[in-house]
Amino acid sequence: MNDFLSHGLRFGCTQCSRCCRHDPGYVFLSPADCSSLADFLGISCNELVASRCRKVVLGGGLTMVSLLEKENHDCTFWNNAEGCTVYEARPVQCRTYPFWASAVEDWESWNREAVHCPGIGQGRVYTRDEIEALLAMRRQNHPMTV
Numbered sequence: 001m002n003d004f005l006s007h008g009l010r011f012g013c014t015q016c017s018r019c020c021r022h023d024p025g026y027v028f029l030s031p032a033d034c035s036s037l038a039d040f041l042g043i044s045c046n047e048l049v050a051s052r053c054r055k056v057v058l059g060g061g062l063t064m065v066s067l068l069e070k071e072n073h074d075c076t077f078w079n080n081a082e083g084c085t086v087y088e089a090r091p092v093q094c095r096t097y098p099f100w101a102s103a104v105e106d107w108e109s110w111n112r113e114a115v116h117c118p119g120i121g122q123g124r125v126y127t128r129d130e131i132e133a134l135l136a137m138r139r140q141n142h143p144m145t146v
């Protein structure tokens with residue numbers, strides 16, 4: 001049990017879109033993420049992987065599937081007029097941000113994430129139970145390997 005979470009953490013998304021755009025990064029998909037996105041778009045998982053994803057080779061010979069980025073590093077599903085065009089079917093990695101294990105270890109990690117996310121410290125307090133549920137959702141959403 002993480003004592004740091006005992007009083008909860010304040011967060012309210014300002015919809016600045018920094019976590020979806022501008023900087024390079026990975027959005028790894030699980031099989032469930034792939035199915036939801038593919039269903040939402042009316043295509044198959046294979047078509048989604050072929051058209052909107054890239055394969056990322058990690059250490060130990062592991063290859064995972066991440067969403068493509070545009071040349072300017074915006075997410076492939078970002079559109080300046082509409083924002084996230086797959087919001088209802090967005091992957092768990094996006095859905096659970098900024099409550100990622102790497103960000104909620106202690107004040108140092110939370111404050112470090114706040115440099116990238118202006119919503120941290122705004123809005124309502126997420127209780128420990130809510131944060132633990134988001135952490136569990138992320139833990140159980142094993143990335144797809146190919």
Ligand code: SF4
Nearest residue numbers: 013014017019117119
């Ligand atoms: S960086 Fe934070 S505040 Fe900005 S859109 Fe992402 S979650 Fe919301």
